[in-house]
Amino acid sequence: MELTERKKEDFVMAEQDVCETLEEMIELIFRLVAPRIICITILPLLNTTDKGGIFKGYVNTFDLLIGDEASQIPEPVFMAIASRLEGTRHIYIGDVRQLEPYARCSRLANPARFGARSIIDTLLTARAVPIAPLVTTFHAHPALNSLPNSFAYEGTLVNGIRAVDRQLLAGVVRFPNPAVPFVFVDVKGTSVKSAGHSH
Known part of the structure; x- marks a missing residue:
């Protein structure tokens, strides 16, 4: 534009x-x-607690940070968060067997050159960190869970719901393969790149 x-x-x-x-x-x-709870994603957290950020004057009032999807938080980002909120107790939640995200990162970028891992990978090597494995999932239709279950969990992941419980859309829409309730919808459109480089 x-x-x-x-x-x-x-x-x-x-x-x-x-x-x-x-x-x-x-x-x-x-x-x-x-406020007792503030829900915010990683990039805005770093931006708002930086010098001149809207939460900069309140950083010392934060008692607890809960980082969800910790397998998606790169180690350098964790270090930035930890240094920014050093007086805050940190709890990170994530699935160590979660399929990796697709991320474009040049092999010459510092994180790639220095072998940055996710914070959950880093925390797993610490002896004092308690670990509770994911046993049961309630997120998706059991047919959609079958790939990650066989690929990443060696068949140990339990579906917390039955296929019949996930029939809302399947009862209305006809899928190419009724056994796998998944369809790709190609939507024509455009996106605009923001100042933060997201679309």
Whole structure:
């Protein structure tokens, strides 16, 4: 999307106004109700607790950080979080056998060059870290669980639901293979890259 110089200036000014308003709102929230729980993803957590971030003045009020999907948190990101929230107790939850995400990373990038792992891989090597393996899953239809179960869990993963319990869509839509309730829908459209490089 191409913007004229005038539109770019307007956009920057509007963004600045929104940031100032948001900072005032955060200050009011912490002064009036002091939230007990804040749910936030990793990148915004790092951005908002950085110098000038909207939570920077409140970092010392955080008692506990629960990191979900820890197998998706790279070791360098964990180090940044730990240094940012050093007085905070950390709990990381993740599945050590979860199939790896597809991520584009140049072999020349520092994480690839220095062999960065996920934080869950790192924590598994520590003797003092308690581990509770995933035994039962409730996420998907049992037919969709069969691939990761055989590939990553050696057949030990138990389905917490029955196939008949996951029939809402299957009762309405006809699938190419009724035994596997999965269909790929190709949607035509476009995406716009944000300043944070996401779409």
